[in-house]
Amino acid sequence: MEEMKDAILEYVIEEYVEDEDEVMTYDTPLISGGIVDSFSMVSLKRFLEAKYKISIPDEKASPEAFDTVNKIVELVKEFIG
Amino acid sequence: MGYSDKVRKMYQEQIKGIQDAGIFKQERLIHSSQAADIEVEYPAGSSLKKVINMCANNYLGLSSHPEVVKAAHEGLDSRGYGMSSVRFICGTQDIHNDLEKKVTEFLGTEDTILFPSCMDANAGVFEAILTDEDVMISDRLVHASIIDGIRLCSAMHDTFKHSNMKHLEKKLILHADKRLKVVITDGVFSMDGDTAKLYEMVELCDKYDAMIFVDDSHSTGFIGKTGRGTHEHCGVFGKIDIITTTFGKALGGASGGCVSGRKELVEMCRQKARPYLFSNTMAPVIVAGVLKVLDILSGSTERRDKLEANTEYWRKGLTEAGFVLQPGDTPIVPVMLFNAKLSQDFSKDLYDEGIYAIGFFFPVVPNGKARIRTQISAGHEIHHLDKALEAFIKVGKKYDILGKTKQEIIEKYGL
Numbered sequence: 317m318e319e320m321k322d323a324i325l326e327y328v329i330e331e332y333v334e335d336e337d338e339v340m341t342y343d344t345p346l347i348s349g350g351i352v353d354s355f356s357m358v359s360l361k362r363f364l365e366a367k368y369k370i371s372i373p374d375e376k377a378s379p380e381a382f383d384t385v386n387k388i389v390e391l392v393k394e395f396i397g
Numbered sequence: 398m399g400y401s402d403k404v405r406k407m408y409q410e411q412i413k414g415i416q417d418a419g420i421f422k423q424e425r426l427i428h429s430s431q432a433a434d435i436e437v438e439y440p441a442g443s444s445l446k447k448v449i450n451m452c453a454n455n456y457l458g459l460s461s462h463p464e465v466v467k468a469a470h471e472g473l474d475s476r477g478y479g480m481s482s483v484r485f486i487c488g489t490q491d492i493h494n495d496l497e498k499k500v501t502e503f504l505g506t507e508d509t510i511l512f513p514s515c516m517d518a519n520a521g522v523f524e525a526i527l528t529d530e531d532v533m534i535s536d537r538l539v540h541a542s543i544i545d546g547i548r549l550c551s552a553m554h555d556t557f558k559h560s561n562m563k564h565l566e567k568k569l570i571l572h573a574d575k576r577l578k579v580v581i582t583d584g585v586f587s588m589d590g591d592t593a594k595l596y597e598m599v600e601l602c603d604k605y606d607a608m609i610f611v612d613d614s615h616s617t618g619f620i621g622k623t624g625r626g627t628h629e630h631c632g633v634f635g636k637i638d639i640i641t642t643t644f645g646k647a648l649g650g651a652s653g654g655c656v657s658g659r660k661e662l663v664e665m666c667r668q669k670a671r672p673y674l675f676s677n678t679m680a681p682v683i684v685a686g687v688l689k690v691l692d693i694l695s696g697s698t699e700r701r702d703k704l705e706a707n708t709e710y711w712r713k714g715l716t717e718a719g720f721v722l723q724p725g726d727t728p729i730v731p732v733m734l735f736n737a738k739l740s741q742d743f744s745k746d747l748y749d750e751g752i753y754a755i756g757f758f759f760p761v762v763p764n765g766k767a768r769i770r771t772q773i774s775a776g777h778e779i780h781h782l783d784k785a786l787e788a789f790i791k792v793g794k795k796y797d798i799l800g801k802t803k804q805e806i807i808e809k810y811g812l
Contacts, residue, residue, distance in 0.1 A: 334558065355547070356537070356556045362571055 320368075320392065325385045327363055332356065342386045347379040357382055364388070370395040419737070420760070425753075430461035431650060433776040437753060449781050451754040451771045454646035456619050456728050457700045458776025464693065465649050465686050472685020484511075484678050485667075492684045499691045500655055504617070504625060504642075505635050508663040510670075511678050515614050515643035515654030516542040521670030522610075522641065522656050523550035527579065532572040535581035536560065536593070540612055543581060552577075559586075562597045569605035578607035579639075584627030585615040588762050588770065590729025592620070595631035608638040614654075615729065618647035619701040619775075624694055638662065644683065649690045653679035704728055704775040707782060711773050714786045719800035720793060728773040731757075732789070733766070735803065736810035740767035743792055750788035765812035 321342055329340055332352050346352040352360065361377050364370065372395060381391045415421045425439040431453060436445045459465055472492065482488035493511060500509040512518040519542040523533060531552040535543065538559045547554050555572065557565040565580065572578055580602055582593045595611065602609045613626040621629025628637045639658040644651060656666050666673060679687075694700070708728045715722055715732060723731040734740045740756030747754050747769070758767035773782075793799045798806050 353556075355544075355554055358553060358555050359568065359571065362555075366571075 317389065317393075321385055321389055323367070324364070324388055324392075328352070328360070328385065331359060331363075342389075343384050345383050346385075347383045352382070354379055360388075364392055368392055368396055419741075431455055432461050433458070433774060433778070433781050435753065439748070446748075446751070448748065448751050448753040449777075449785055450774075451752055451785055453650075453772060453774065454615070455650050455774050455776060456615075456647040456704055456772070457694075458774045459647070459690055459693070459700070460650035460776075462649075462690075462693075465689050468689030469651075469682050469686035472688075473682040476681035476685065478682065479680055480677055483676065484673060488677055490681060490684075492681060492688065493678060496679075496684050496688055496691075497655070499688060500657055503691055503695065504640055504657045505628070506637075506640060506657040506659075508660040509655050509657040510663050510666050510673060511684075512654045512656065512670075512672055513676050513678060514645065514652055515612070515641055516545075517672035517676065518641040518654040518656045518670075519543045519546040519612060520549060521546065521672040522639065522662075522666055523547055523552065523579075524671070525666045525669040526639075526662050527552040527577060529553070530576040531578070532575040533579050533581055534565065534568045534572065534607070536583065536586075538586050538588070539581060539583050540587060540614070543583075543612060547581075552579075560591065560594055562594060562601065565598065566601055566605075569601060569607055573605065578605065579610055580607050581610045582612070583615070584611045584613035585620060585727050585729065587615050587729065588731070588757065589723050590615075590725040590727045590731060590770075591723070592616075592627055592630065592725070592727060595627055595633050595637070599633045599636050609636075610639040610641070611637050612641045614641070614643040614646055615727070617642040618690075618694055619704050620727065623698055624701040644679070644687045644690075648694075649683075649686050651683045651686055653683055653687065700775040704773060707775065707777050707779075708773045710779065711771070711782050711786070714782065715789065718786065718790050718793065720789070720798070721801075721803050721806065723768070730771045730773065731768040732771060733768045733803065733806075734798070734810075735765055735767055735807050735812060737767045739796065739806075739810045740769060743769055743796065746792040746795065747788055750791060752785050752788040754785075765807070 361372055365372060382388055425437050427435050427437055428445055429436040433450055435450045437448055438445055476490055480488040497509040497511060523546045527550055529551040533547055533552050533554045535556050536559055537556045555568055557568050580598060585592050598609055616626040618624050620627050628634050639662055641656050644653040712730055721733040734743055737758035740758050744756035754769050754771050756769050
């Protein structure tokens with residue numbers, strides 16, 4: 317599970333974080349914290365689906381469910397089964 | 398009554414919230430024609446003040462040009478005031494058709510369709526040409542009107558980091574399975590004044606079989622050797638699939654916009670774009686004015702050359718004075734102040750010195766990147782720029798920011 321957390325955090329930093337000094341943790345609010353705008357969520361969803369070979373329905377890919385790395389991990393676990 | 402005291406109070410509180418947050422927008426009344434020298438009533442009720450305008454999109458100084466005004470008068474006399482119809486019922490005159498042909502020729506595209514504004518062009522174009530099988534990949538700093546157009550379209554949307562070609566390439570690979578891919582960018586970005594890397598973008602689009610869309614509203618008429626826009630400047634003239642642009646900035650500054658590009662895409666807009674189908678197009682008087690503007694620009698590059706020289710003079714003057722500028726070579730020259738309150742105080746002091754330039758801060762620009770955005774015009778003479786420079790230096794000295802680095806200004810004023 318730690319591996320999944322790290323992989324997602326690494327992707328988030330590379331994909332969204334512009335300021336190198338920004339400290340990111342598994343609980344940093346991504347959407348509500350303004351790091352990821354709702355428009356840009358689609359690439360995160362596609363990354364998760366491709367990496368973990370899952371399909372996340374749009375209604376499950378809510379800003380709340382994508383708000384922290386920890387929450388994203390919970391969501392992914394739900395679909396990995 | 399539906400508009401009860403409770404509803405009224407709710408809105409009053411929302412407005413107060415905007416005021417308390419310091420982002421309440423107020424209009425300043427200009428009592429003269431748009432030009433380098435204007436007469437402004439500000440604050441409301443005060444006597445008129447003559448100031449130099451350093452924040453208009455009047456890049457070529459054509460907003461009140463005598464030949465344009467004369468042509469508009471003639472258009473008004475010969476074709477009347479309004480059309481009272483949308484284009485496809487009985488709202489198309491010969492001059493609308495003439496203007497579409499002239500714009501096509503000027504931009505080096507295959508066809509053009511006029512819209513009431515470029516805001517409308519951007520709002521209508523994506524929905525008209527894409528479906529939910531497709532993807533739109535946009536630069537993260539594109540104009541708000543493009544964001545609105547994207548929202549109205551059922552295609553998937555993704556973004557790439559501003560002007561980051563490696564990131565764009567990753568996105569093109571990520572979305573390789575989509576039926577159609579459209580890469581979307583501004584030609585010149587309105588807040589920073591930087592230019593899109595169109596040459597590299599066209600190469601990537603060719604490699605990954607994507608179309609490219611450019612909003613050239615802050616470029617058409619003056620960027621590129623003959624002012625055709627960023628596609629000319631970047632060496633990709635004739636290779637942009639969709640260009641949108643405005644007649645509300647350099648090209649006379651009245652209103653109106655267009656989608657110009659591949660003829661099938663333009664035809665799809667004519668058949669399906671809602672702002673075209675459900676709204677009158679540009680009024681005849683404006684069409685006549687823009688036709689004259691294009692005549693002037695096609696006949697000589699004098700105005701864009703003067704604008705280029707003015708921009709160079711202005712940027713050099715500010716740099717030598719010790720201001721921190723956003724790098725670039727377009728007539729949008731942002732003077733970086735970083736702190737929101739400093740940007741407002743600075744703008745107010747400039748106004749007292751007879752210089753009209755607005756401070757921008759979050760959310761219009763990113764947090765901690767407040768600035769005075771100056772915009773240069775071919776309508777400026779050297780004496781305008783010298784006076785403005787003198788005022789900037791005086792106010793800069795007052796706040797002790799001349800010769801200071803970004804870090805030093807932030808340490809002094811905070812973010």
